[in-house]
Structures are given as structure tokens and as C-alpha cells.
Amino acid sequence: MNKKFLKHYMEINPEGTVQTYIFLVDNQDIALNIVMSGYQALCLVQEDDGYYFSADSFIEEMRAIQFTGSCQCAYHYVASCTVKWVNDKLLTFFKDAGLDGKAGWQLLKEKEYLGKLDNQKEVEKLLEQYILRFERNPKEEPELSHFHLFDAKRNVKGVRNMEIVDYLVENVQFFVVGITPYYYEHGVFLEDHDGVRMKYRIQKLVYRDQVQSGVIKRIYNLLITQPKVYREAYELNKQPVRWINFKNGYYDPVTGEMLEHNPDYLTINQIPFPYYPEDCE
Secondary structure, eight states, X not given: OOHHHHHHHHHSOOOSSGXXXXXXXXXXXXXHHHHHTTOEEEEEESSOOSSSEEHHHHHHHHXXXXXXXXXXXXXXXXXXXXXXXXXXXXXXXXXXXXXXXXXXXXXXXXXXXXXXXXXXXXXXXXXXXXXXXXXXXXXXXXXXXXXXXXOTTSOEEEEOHHHHHHHHHHHSOEEEETTEEEEEETTEEEXXXXXXXXXXXXXXXXXXXXXXXXXXXXXXXXXXXXXXXXXXXXXXXXXXXXXXXXXXXXXETTTTEEEOOOGGGOOOOOBSSOOOGGGGO
């Protein structure tokens, strides 16, 4: 929570997934409740007072201990301060330093009440849900043998085209309008020019010695003609018309809320930068 906490974190490898997350906040009471709930936290104040870091002195300290054998790289650093420029500065530093910084600006927004001791359960649940966003077990990587044909001696004799098609339809977020595929990335579906992305996904499911342009093209042509992935233009951008799609979520100007992205809306338009409504208050 204070400078001694950072020294402790940097000297000891974390035990368990939860302990790898350090929440950087600017409210001392909330920081205390985070720690008492079994999580890691540091409180950053406006000006370094010798006991607590400011954002600048924290960054200076982190730079000073780089390459000194600390456990710096063992952690995920969640920028959860209430001031946008502080979070931006922290995330820029983490990126430049090769550390894993995560945006958490919405996590504690307008939730000063979480600094009260009787709200520890809510703090615990909130942080647990946040961490689960990154720690849910991903779908197992497919066994490539499933997508190939073998002779009696287990030598590969071909590729099972429709097995690859079925796998991609079920496991990749994309759709096709006309003959053009759109793939999902960070809250928006992007046009896949000439199917480059989808062809690469196909290639990754084929044994290297079976990769041929004719094989990839044949599977791709099957893929984009599947009725299940076909969409009409009127089906796109089905989110409420007042919502504005930014890099960090949908902004509802009526309620003033930021909402999480949802691929079900088939959104193909996005303003290419984040928006922080609290900065406009």
C-alpha cells in the first residue's frame, strides 16, 4: 500500500494468480480495503510524502530497480486511479518498460464507498471478477491431427477441409458480407481485405508440410460460403443508435455511462481512440 509494500512485492515472487495483480489506486482507504481483502495494492498520492509514492516517484523507483534481479516482471500492474492522465502515464511507462500494465480506470470509478471496512466483500468480488477477465482458461488449442487424413501407416495423405471450416465457424468471431469477411478485434469488426487474416488462421491449422496455396484457397472458399456466417448489411451495427463506439467501450451520452463491447452487435464502425467521460465533468 505504501513504499514498504512495493519493496515487499519486488523482493518476493507472488504465490498464486491473484497475488500477481497489483492495483494502483489513489485512495488510501480503498487501497487498505484491497489489501485486507487478500489482494495487492499501492496507493499513489499527488505528491510523494516519503511514505507514499506519487505517480512520478513510483515510475522513478520502478526504473531504478529494473535489471537488478527484482520480481518486477512477475506482476500485472492495474492502473486504477481516478485521474485519466495518471493512468495514461502509468500505462505508457509499463509499455515502454516491457511490463504488463492493464487499464482499470472504470474499476473504482465513483466508488469511494469501497473504502469503508464493511464493504470488503464487494471489493473482493469486484477484483475477483476483474482478474477473471484475464485468467479464464482459454479454449484448448486444437490437436492438428484432427484436421488431417492418414493412411494405414499414419502418414499424412491429405487435409480434412470441412473439419477446419467447422472449427473456425465455431471458434472464431467473424462474419461475411457478400464475399468479404470481417474479423473481431477490440470492440469492432474489421474488414479482412482479400481474406488475409482468415487464410492465416486456416494455415495455422494445417501441418507445415501440407501448406499449399491451393489447399488454403480451397478451404477459404468453403469457409466464406457457409450460411451460418453470412450476414446482410442491415444486420450490422445493431447496438442502440445513441451509443458511440470508442476503443475502450460504448459510450451512452444519455446515461453518461461507458459500457463493455459486445460482438453480438456486429459493430463495424469505431472512433479509434478511448473516451473517458469523467474528464468532461
